[in-house]
Amino acid sequence: xxxxxxxxxxxxxxxxxxxxxxxxxxxxxxxxxxxxxxxxxxxxxxxxxxxxxxxxxxxxxxxxxxxxxxxxxxxxxxxxxxxxxxxxxxxxxxxxxxxxxxxxxxxxxxxxxxxxxxxxxxxxxxxxxxxxxxxxxxxxxxxxxxxxxxxxxxxxxxxxxxxxxxxxxxxxxxxxxxxxxxxxxxxxxxxxxxxxxxxxxxxxxxxxxxxxxxxxxxxxxxxxxxxxxxxxxxxxxxxxxxxxxxxxxxxxxxxxxxxxxxxxxxxxxxxxxxxxxxxxxxxxxxxxxxxxxxxxxxxxxxxxxxxxxxxxxxxxxxxxxxxxxxxxxxxxxxxxxxxxxxxxxxxxxxxxxxxxxxxxxxxxxxxxxxxxxxxxxxxxxxxxxxxxxxxxxxxxxxxxxxxxxxxxxxxxxxxxxxxxxxxxxxxxxxxxxxxxxxxxxxxxxxxxxxxxxxxxxxxxxxxxxxxxxxxxxxxxxxxxxxxxxxxxxxxxxxxxxxxxxxxxxxxxxxxxxxxxxxxxxxxxxxxxxxxxxxxxxxxxxxxxxx
Ligand SMILES: O=C(O)[C@@H](CO)OP(=O)(O)O
Ligand SMILES: [Mn+2]
Ligand SMILES: [Mn+2]
Numbered sequence: 001x002x003x004x005x006x007x008x009x010x011x012x013x014x015x016x017x018x019x020x021x022x023x024x025x026x027x028x029x030x031x032x033x034x035x036x037x038x039x040x041x042x043x044x045x046x047x048x049x050x051x052x053x054x055x056x057x058x059x060x061x062x063x064x065x066x067x068x069x070x071x072x073x074x075x076x077x078x079x080x081x082x083x084x085x086x087x088x089x090x091x092x093x094x095x096x097x098x099x100x101x102x103x104x105x106x107x108x109x110x111x112x113x114x115x116x117x118x119x120x121x122x123x124x125x126x127x128x129x130x131x132x133x134x135x136x137x138x139x140x141x142x143x144x145x146x147x148x149x150x151x152x153x154x155x156x157x158x159x160x161x162x163x164x165x166x167x168x169x170x171x172x173x174x175x176x177x178x179x180x181x182x183x184x185x186x187x188x189x190x191x192x193x194x195x196x197x198x199x200x201x202x203x204x205x206x207x208x209x210x211x212x213x214x215x216x217x218x219x220x221x222x223x224x225x226x227x228x229x230x231x232x233x234x235x236x237x238x239x240x241x242x243x244x245x246x247x248x249x250x251x252x253x254x255x256x257x258x259x260x261x262x263x264x265x266x267x268x269x270x271x272x273x274x275x276x277x278x279x280x281x282x283x284x285x286x287x288x289x290x291x292x293x294x295x296x297x298x299x300x301x302x303x304x305x306x307x308x309x310x311x312x313x314x315x316x317x318x319x320x321x322x323x324x325x326x327x328x329x330x331x332x333x334x335x336x337x338x339x340x341x342x343x344x345x346x347x348x349x350x351x352x353x354x355x356x357x358x359x360x361x362x363x364x365x366x367x368x369x370x371x372x373x374x375x376x377x378x379x380x381x382x383x384x385x386x387x388x389x390x391x392x393x394x395x396x397x398x399x400x401x402x403x404x405x406x407x408x409x410x411x412x413x414x415x416x417x418x419x420x421x422x423x424x425x426x427x428x429x430x431x432x433x434x435x436x437x438x439x440x441x442x443x444x445x446x447x448x449x450x451x452x453x454x455x456x457x458x459x460x461x462x463x464x465x466x467x468x469x470x471x472x473x474x475x476x477x478x479x480x481x482x483x484x485x486x487x488x489x490x491x492x493x494x495x496x497x498x499x500x501x502x503x504x505x506x507x508x509x510x511x512x513x514x515x516x517x518x519x520x521x522x523x524x525x526x527x528x529x530x531x532x533x534x535x536x537x538x539x540x541x542x543x544x545x546x
Contacts, residue, residue, distance in 0.1 A: 019420025021463020079523025126160025158245025191262025221260025
């Protein structure tokens, strides 16, 4: 039996099954297709609720927006619905603040003799990391503010939008450029690009080589040369039939003499237009950090004006200059728990480490109280995740189980990444394996929580693996030309399960009259389970003493 540092309080364990929502149970639901005896057991023994994890429930603009890890973990940790992502930028556009300050400085740099404005980001309308509309607005304002030389560095998605649409997005962008430059002497061009999982958008320092590939392509103009972005996409697809947009090799667009059309030079202005930080921060650091930068050998770093769309890391104040200021999220649930003196553990593999720490804590990397909080980062594999779909589920469970056996922690939270990361590959069979590994890990944790006389809460941050096919407007599965399913790599708008099983003898029942239960109700639920006071502005708990 474990001893906890807070007498009389049993350990509370939260497991976030990343990207494991509740689907229809049809032939494209990898969660239903997987054998999940452990989750079935939880559903039968404890409280089972379904909560919303998308759209306005997590602070996004509309209920057609799928959930994602950033907003999901922010919302779970904050206990409130905070305006998020695209919506934050939309508000700044509406109020006009976005075109003041940093934007004006970027324009000033870019319109000085011979200089250019570089826009780097994800070419997508998925609204998870970037917004198509924001990019168009940047182009409009660059034109009205007199930016004559503009270069775009485009990362292909295939993850938040239908896969194998990079060519369509590139064509749309080319059209948008023509619309704005036709009949003018504006020199605006696409200068480089690549698939987001191999170019630039690494996260949590899992693989700096990805950022280095982007740096060579966007900044130095030294990646594989192509005469145009469309030529790059066609050729790379011919070389690897069926390749996902996420994996398209980094490239540089060159002119007839083989010269890169848009490397970043001294005096230029660079803006990363992604609003989400986890996959934008590493390239940001490569631009703004001094000699201490250790990610990779940058060569000569151009002396430029740099701005990000918004703040990507609150603790390190990165980037120091941004177009839109971020929301401040205070009194998050782990801050409240830290104030009570209870000890906390956060464990996750690298791919979701910042989700369980930084996003969970309202965009703050450091513990609130280093004396009482421990963060464990379990290194993720550096291969495509459908090749090793069990990911680090077992290892993550090992840490939680060991911590429970040794005692000392009152609140232990962890993330199991497989349902989401493998779901993003669009590989249905591998996603089933990933979900089964998650199920086993949850089962082992449940056994340890029971042995410790604790309480277990299991939920998810958004859907993904439970809906693995692209659908038409009527919700019918779409197929490729050869009749095979058009596998989906993106998240979903489905609800997620919430299981509460208390092995300590406390008895709970679902709280009555909670309106539109969602992820924002989790924090109060946890505080009630810990017998701590719930801050007044939190959304209510979903359980009450029976
Ligand atoms: O991989 C990512 O960056 C996003 C999808 O774009 O997934 P998640 O929100 O689950 O981290
Ligand atoms: Mn997620
Ligand atoms: Mn995801």
